[in-house]
Amino acid sequence: MQRCDQTAEWPLLQAHFEAQGRALDLRVAFARDSQRFAYFSQQAPEVFADLSKNLWTRETEVLLQQLARACGVTGQRDAMLRGDPINTTEQRAVLHTLLRRPVGLALPGDRPEISGLLAEVHAVQTAMLDFAEQVRADDCITDIVNIGIGGSDLGPAMAVRALEAYRAPGKRLHFVSNVDGHELQTALQGLRAESTVFLVASKTFTTAETMANAHSAMAWFAQQGGQDVARHFIGLTTNIEAARALGIHTCFGFWDWVGGRYSIWSAIGLALAIAIGKARFGEFLAGAHAMDEHFRTAPPQANLPLRMGLLDVWYRNFHGFSSRCIAPYHAALGRLPAYLQQLEMESNGKRVDRSGARLAVNSAPVLWGEPGTNGQHAFFQMLHQGTEVLPLEILAVRQADHPWPGHQEKLLANALAQAQALMLGRANANRHREFPGSRPSSFLLLDALMPRSLGALLALQEHRVFVSGSLWGINSFDQWGVELGKLLANDLEQRLRSEDVQGLDGSTAGLLKRLRAE
Numbered sequence: 001m002q003r004c005d006q007t008a009e010w011p012l013l014q015a016h017f018e019a020q021g022r023a024l025d026l027r028v029a030f031a032r033d034s035q036r037f038a039y040f041s042q043q044a045p046e047v048f049a050d051l052s053k054n055l056w057t058r059e060t061e062v063l064l065q066q067l068a069r070a071c072g073v074t075g076q077r078d079a080m081l082r083g084d085p086i087n088t089t090e091q092r093a094v095l096h097t098l099l100r101r102p103v104g105l106a107l108p109g110d111r112p113e114i115s116g117l118l119a120e121v122h123a124v125q126t127a128m129l130d131f132a133e134q135v136r137a138d139d140c141i142t143d144i145v146n147i148g149i150g151g152s153d154l155g156p157a158m159a160v161r162a163l164e165a166y167r168a169p170g171k172r173l174h175f176v177s178n179v180d181g182h183e184l185q186t187a188l189q190g191l192r193a194e195s196t197v198f199l200v201a202s203k204t205f206t207t208a209e210t211m212a213n214a215h216s217a218m219a220w221f222a223q224q225g226g227q228d229v230a231r232h233f234i235g236l237t238t239n240i241e242a243a244r245a246l247g248i249h250t251c252f253g254f255w256d257w258v259g260g261r262y263s264i265w266s267a268i269g270l271a272l273a274i275a276i277g278k279a280r281f282g283e284f285l286a287g288a289h290a291m292d293e294h295f296r297t298a299p300p301q302a303n304l305p306l307r308m309g310l311l312d313v314w315y316r317n318f319h320g321f322s323s324r325c326i327a328p329y330h331a332a333l334g335r336l337p338a339y340l341q342q343l344e345m346e347s348n349g350k351r352v353d354r355s356g357a358r359l360a361v362n363s364a365p366v367l368w369g370e371p372g373t374n375g376q377h378a379f380f381q382m383l384h385q386g387t388e389v390l391p392l393e394i395l396a397v398r399q400a401d402h403p404w405p406g407h408q409e410k411l412l413a414n415a416l417a418q419a420q421a422l423m424l425g426r427a428n429a430n431r432h433r434e435f436p437g438s439r440p441s442s443f444l445l446l447d448a449l450m451p452r453s454l455g456a457l458l459a460l461q462e463h464r465v466f467v468s469g470s471l472w473g474i475n476s477f478d479q480w481g482v483e484l485g486k487l488l489a490n491d492l493e494q495r496l497r498s499e500d501v502q503g504l505d506g507s508t509a510g511l512l513k514r515l516r517a518e
């Protein structure tokens, strides 16, 4: 296991970048290699990917694959899949893939505890999915409010919206994440206690925002004359004791080896299970498992998560691209950029390696984006003509789920056109109207937006993040960077209630006084 920048392959890549990478022109690359599309595109489970409009050549990929071998990426992958404690700063295994493993399936090299854990996973999953079916069949329940933040919100909120076409009629799903009371207020408007179920989703059951919202929701429930807290409040957590202490007795558990941003596959997915039902949730898991198997078994040159992770490192460390723009060309994927933001930036937004040594190269880029075509009319200007080159990742869906004639062709034509315009550019004597071209994009295509394809797409994204994290030699599964702010907020909350600004820095003291002013 070697850090990418400490391998013998790294300087080879640097030399290759200087010789051919920096000045690579996509138009010339296509002209030189008639098989470029075939070489750089592939069908993985549920996801077709065209990586050919990226600033690399076959030789680049060969060198990157050598780099992956030198860093032991497949060995690191296998260590994760078999349950080694690869989250070394928290001494935990990283087993979100177990949550989508079919019952009884053993993989070569599994640690001895895996079969028992898999049985536990399926026991909880069955109970949770049966519960979801119960809620779906209960006509008295019309509204489900998921209270959670970060991984306990972004996954279910994104997926419920993505799979809106499959949502049970008569059930409305609401998501309350922010401690800002406006959000709770908006969600509760028009709801009735007797027809509402609250899912209190928190891995730790200590997250301040979620606890504050859960307490307020309980107070609202009591004010509205709600009777049966046990029936109306459900805990989704690894800390069942804390949920009980709050008076929540129906709980679905999960395990410390499921990171928050990887938890949509666990009990945290209950809102999605209620929305789409047991069978569809099973398809969602099956899609992810198919991608896991692809990642585990496909040869490196045809292993999509590996190829995408390698491209990510090539872009970040050689081309120096500091961000990636995500453009889903499907309105239902509107929350996907936010979901991917947490996945990549919380996983790989680190500046030290596993041993605590400072990284010598940059790690995670900024991820951001909006659905196409909206982004085109807002910030795509910069992608086409700005001073910085930013790779674009287009996610398109071939089939539409709506009856409106002509819209899908227009939408897909726009997705294609953007990638084409970025690559081809356009000469013009007037500099304002000139498009430089040779700007990179990837094109991921689903046949239809369904539970199975969404599952596969998300697992693909998880694994590509794993690959770049492995190359950088960082622990992609902790998130210590969120701790300090939490601690200081606790202190400042007390100070906001008092006059005490002693010991504070000048700016915080000044702002605090202003915030306290009547």
Ligand SMILES: O=P(O)(O)OC[C@H]1O[C@H](O)[C@H](O)[C@@H](O)[C@@H]1O
Pocket: 149, 150, 151, 152, 201, 202, 203, 204, 205, 206, 207, 210, 260, 261, 346, 479, 482
């Ligand atoms: O699920 P919880 O324990 O409430 O945590 C919710 C979120 O908050 C934390 O601060 C982490 O940054 C996230 O990774 C996590 O998903």
